[in-house]
Amino acid sequence: MTLRAILEKTNLTYLFLGGKGGxxxxxxxxxIGIKLTKYFNRVLIVSTDPAHSLSDCFDQDLSGGEPVRIDGVEGNLYGMELEAEKGMADLQRISSLNVPGMGAYPGMDNTMESNPFFGGNTTTDEFGEEQMNMQDALGLGSDLMGGGASLPPGSDEAFAFGKLLEFIEDSDYDVVIFDTAPTGHTLRLLSLPDFLDSFVGRMIKMRMKLGNLFEAIKGMFGGRQEKDQSLEMLESLKQVITKARIELADDAKTEFIPVMIPTMMALYETERLLNTLRDYGIPVEHLIINQLIPENIDCPFCSKRYKIQEKTMLTIKQYFNQYDLVKxxxxxQEIRGIDQLKMLAEILFKEENEEELFP
Ligand SMILES: Nc1ncnc2c1ncn2[C@@H]1O[C@H](COP(=O)(O)OP(=O)(O)OP(=O)(O)O)[C@@H](O)[C@H]1O
Ligand SMILES: [Mg+2]
Incomplete structure (x- = not known):
């Protein structure tokens, strides 16, 4: 079996490669990126792995955080290595309320108490006046204000992924290939409306209520009416994620390709990955079984490994019989640089009727 069916998908937009390390x-x-440029106009490969190796693979610096055109490929292939920490910093920036002098406004306590949205603790200041503890009042815990610990797990990745999707939406790539698939957290955010609504939705609501309150207070004291851009950011992020959820479940647009090696450990791990993808409705059609060793009767070590591999392959075929196994x-030699990658592409996309190297 080969990956040729992918080339027929004219609406293909997202391709994910996932699996164990190495x-x-x-x-x-x-x-795959190199091959797709023959069939699609503009192709982007994005690496979200903190230990990037896309640059090493192409022997070209792709670390600037922006798409870089890859040299030596006839078509339009771009590569980009992204830093997840940047997503976290952005998330903390917009999730922090960042309103200086909040407690200093006279009458603040009354305003808060009359608002059903607030109901948290108050503290007493040096003059014996009650001051509202904003974080507690919002029931958010102190960390939402900057520390991040009370954000749902995986929020940073999910946010970074959402921002990435937003970027992709605004640019004109036909296909985007994700090297290092998003983890379960990100997939969960994309797949569970409840999670999305309780997280982004709650932050939007919170900001709207606070935004109105602050506008009113600022207005009372002659402050300038400034537009709350983080609210817009959150709203557009929510829209992008909602759209992505639909697109990622659309088998005309999206395919997730698990990559594995022929060992029992990789088999179990791949089975878990496939279950997760099934739960989230993300389409899978092919599995890449990589690093198959050829039969070699002159080498006792190799033939022993080959025998074990033969057995494992039988189990792999039983477990994953509904998928096309691409061997x-x-x-x-190590696979690095355009020429080697083109050779790998030949193997991945060879004609269906070509003889199988491994039965
Ligand atoms: N079939 C193969 N033949 C020869 N070398 C291979 C083969 N498959 C992988 N390699 C080599 O194994 C190494 C790991 O490959 P690669 O970086 O693509 O794995 P990865 O799954 O992306 O790893 P990581 O999880 O660390 O990102 C590379 O040096 C690559 O050249
Ligand atoms: Mg890698």
């Missing part, structure tokens, strides 16, 4: 996600994403041999 199984060949980056080289597969890169080889890739272990090559004698």
């Amino acid at each position: 199984v060949g996600k980056t080289i597969s994403a890169s080889a 890739v041999p272990m090559l004698p």
